[in-house]
Amino acid sequence: MPKSILLINGPNLNLLGTREPHIYGSTTLSDVENNAKETASKHGASFDSFQSNHEGAIVDRIQAARGKVDGIVINPGAYTHTSVAIRDALLGVGIPFIELHVSNVHAREPWRHHSYFSDKAAGIIVGLGVYGYQVAVEHVAVNFKELEKESKAAL
């Protein structure tokens, strides 16, 4: 059975490539998504991507993934620092996830150092720029079995 990977990007990540390029670089979200899709298919995994600026829409997308998706890569954007609802959705569906940030949040404002996701993530990628998306998708595709085991052990 091919693995199924879902990439989720939260608020303002639709502006990747034009938004504060000194922090987030000049690659667009559609380039990121296309590259991630290619990486997934290289490893025989199916792939879908979703971006929303709305918390509830992200919760809905995560709930819809239940039973259909094996691993989630999520950059929750600013919701990283605020959203109990998105955290609960990820835990509720029981799908292992990788938390990803384009920038090194730990080298930025102190309030960006706290994440509602990190203690439950199978892995965290920060500060690798958009390359982090490729690493995360590759990791889920290749190490899916280990991710699954880890997330079951954590329940």
Ligand SMILES: O=C1C[C@@](O)(C(=O)O)C[C@@H](O)[C@@H]1O
């Ligand atoms: O929107 C974002 C993007 C971000 O998640 C990142 O990818 O570096 C970091 C967050 O603090 C910020 O609100």
